Amino acid sequence: MKKILFSLVLIILFFFPLNVFSAEILQINTTQNIIIGDQNRKLIVSLPCIKVKSLQEKTALEMLKKDFPKGTKIKIKPFASDDTFLSAQIFRVDNKNEMTQILLANDLAENTCNRN
16 A cells, blocks of 8 residues: 555656746846846846857847846756856756857857867
8 A cells, every 4th residue: 555655656746846946037128137036036147158249139138138038937058157146057946948048049149168
């Protein structure tokens, strides 16, 4: 009986996982000023290893807002930080798209780190 109950609990947890709270996009001001937040804090994040072409900043901003609208669930991969800012890659949870890769693939930014 205990084995059956244990198996039933495992099956329920596997097929109906607990709701995990993830960060989400709150606002995209520029490619170097993206506000993200979770249930108890918000952070200002800049995208690492890219320099958006000055004439393409508006297009890049529109593309990021289209692909990452307000409320989009995200995960981040930090690159650097100090007391005032965080530099991190930002990925969508649902389809794994990443902001810097979108900008690089559309020739809106230049890679400044010589790595992917």
